[in-house]
Amino acid sequence: MSQTIRLLRDMRAAKQEGPSALARRQARRLAAAVTHARAYSPYYRELYRGLPWHVDDITMLPVTDKKRLMARFDDWVTDPEVTHERVRAFIDDPSLVGTDFLGKYRVGTTSGSSGVRGIFVYDKAASAVTRALALRAFGTWLSPADAAAVALHGGRVAWVLATGGHFGSSTVLPRSVARAVGTGDLLRVLSVFTPMPELVAQLNQFRPNVLIGYAGQLALLAREQEAGRLRIRPRLVVLAAEGLTDSGYERIRRVFRARIGNGYGACEFMSTAIGCREDWLHVNSDWGSLEPVDADYRPVPPGERSHTVLVTNLFNRVQPVLRYDLGDSVIARPDPCPCGNPFPAVRAQGRASEALVFQGRDGTDVEVAPIALAGVVDRAPGLELAQVVQAGPAALSVRVRPAQQADPETVWQAIREEIHRFMGSYDLQHVTVVRATDPPQQSAGGKYRLIIPFDGAPAANRT
Numbered sequence: 216m217s218q219t220i221r222l223l224r225d226m227r228a229a230k231q232e233g234p235s236a237l238a239r240r241q242a243r244r245l246a247a248a249v250t251h252a253r254a255y256s257p258y259y260r261e262l263y264r265g266l267p268w269h270v271d272d273i274t275m276l277p278v279t280d281k282k283r284l285m286a287r288f289d290d291w292v293t294d295p296e297v298t299h300e301r302v303r304a305f306i307d308d309p310s311l312v313g314t315d316f317l318g319k320y321r322v323g324t325t326s327g328s329s330g331v332r333g334i335f336v337y338d339k340a341a342s343a344v345t346r347a348l349a350l351r352a353f354g355t356w357l358s359p360a361d362a363a364a365v366a367l368h369g370g371r372v373a374w375v376l377a378t379g380g381h382f383g384s385s386t387v388l389p390r391s392v393a394r395a396v397g398t399g400d401l402l403r404v405l406s407v408f409t410p411m412p413e414l415v416a417q418l419n420q421f422r423p424n425v426l427i428g429y430a431g432q433l434a435l436l437a438r439e440q441e442a443g444r445l446r447i448r449p450r451l452v453v454l455a456a457e458g459l460t461d462s463g464y465e466r467i468r469r470v471f472r473a474r475i476g477n478g479y480g481a482c483e484f485m486s487t488a489i490g491c492r493e494d495w496l497h498v499n500s501d502w503g504s505l506e507p508v509d510a511d512y513r514p515v516p517p518g519e520r521s522h523t524v525l526v527t528n529l530f531n532r533v534q535p536v537l538r539y540d541l542g543d544s545v546i547a548r549p550d551p552c553p554c555g556n557p558f559p560a561v562r563a564q565g566r567a568s569e570a571l572v573f574q575g576r577d578g579t580d581v582e583v584a585p586i587a588l589a590g591v592v593d594r595a596p597g598l599e600l601a602q603v604v605q606a607g608p609a610a611l612s613v614r615v616r617p618a619q620q621a622d623p624e625t626v627w628q629a630i631r632e633e634i635h636r637f638m639g640s641y642d643l644q645h646v647t648v649v650r651a652t653d654p655p656q657q658s659a660g661g662k663y664r665l666i667i668p669f670d671g672a673p674a675a676n677r678t
């Protein structure tokens with residue numbers, strides 16, 4: 216707790232010092248991160264061979280990306296005990312979910328929308344900064360009066376997340392926050408894979424003051440609240456991981472009658488940015504950076520949409536992430552934000568989450584959050600990438616790329632069983648699940664859509 220308090224004081228000072236002091240703070244931390252990476256990571260030692268020994272200008276660094284780093288995983292990490300073979304065995308063992316790798320590291324995985332599944336390792340110091348950044352976000356979203364009201368009514372926080380796998384959103388961030396706020400009656404992690412009626416009952420029983428979850432899943436919960444089946448009164452609803460249409464955000468705000476917190480982050484840099492009342496995302500630039508760039512990695516002027524964005528994490532020492540092509544598109548705000556937050560402001564340009572609509576046995580529509588289906592598929596051991604295409608109102612086709620040295624048939628059977636079990640929880644046992652003959656397909660922008668809703672076109676033609 217004392218470490219968290221020290222970090223929060225440092226973060227408050229960074230916010231109050233002004234742009235020039237913030238830039239100096241960021242430059243000092245960048246220089247320290249680069250020095251550490253060169254000393255302990257063979258990959259970065261080789262990559263930075265021609266650079267000056269002291270680097271505090273981020274534009275001097277060459278760009279990296281997931282594909283190159285994952286291909287050199289053992290040279291990328293700074294702890295020789297952390298090897299790809301060991302960490303892969305760890306994440307493929309479901310009995311180890313919730314435990315620390317090698318007794319000291321937390322591990323999160325990405326789903327592979329770029330075509331490569333990412334594995335990210337966090338040491339205790341990185342987890343501590345992640346925890347403090349999350350608490351700073353809550354301080355931004357809740358006014359003193361709201362915070363007092365939350366505390367007065369028990370301070371209960373419900374986190375609706377993907378569970379049962381080594382997902383960064385559930386193995387790193389909630390565990391970090393739990394150390395600060397405690398567990399039991401204060402914090403409850405609920406599974407996004409839980410059938411909706413059961414999830415609604417759990418939330419009604421817990422009566423959270425703060426509700427956190429994937430935007431698409433919370434949109435479905437808003438419908439339950441509107442229908443009168445869900446009866447909760449959270450002061451704050453925090454949306455993560457996916458985008459929604461403007462009407463989707465407004466519906467959640469109206470139905471729950473709560474403040475809306477919006478966060479932006481990735482396994483590479485948890486809690487990258489914090490949403491403000493002006494609907495901008497403020498980058499936590501005291502502990503990282505976000506550079507909007509074009510296809511040739513040249514800076515994009517504020518107000519223009521970037522081709523991609525380069526992220527730098529200034530607190531993860533075991534697995535340095537420096538000028539890393541994240542693949543997202545953002546627009547940087549050209550002027551100071553009226554909310555008063557001095558940190559750089561951006562808006563992420565992503566695909567809005569669309570609910571999957573299946574036809575139930577009785578002919579009624581059954582809605583499923585795409586991220587929930589993606590999560591159950593991602594739990595399959597030995598999987599590198601899967602793309603689920605809704606081929607019809609009661610049909611799914613799955614494009615599969617197994618990991619190297621994994622048995623393709625074993626991987627497919629695990630995926631099929633996970634999907635059937637999940638669909639059965641929604642009383643959709645009749646939905647057919649087949650393995651596609653074609654591999655996962657990239658969209659025009661180069662990314663892989665992990666879940667593709669039914670639009671009337673043949674499954675083979677959709678990317």
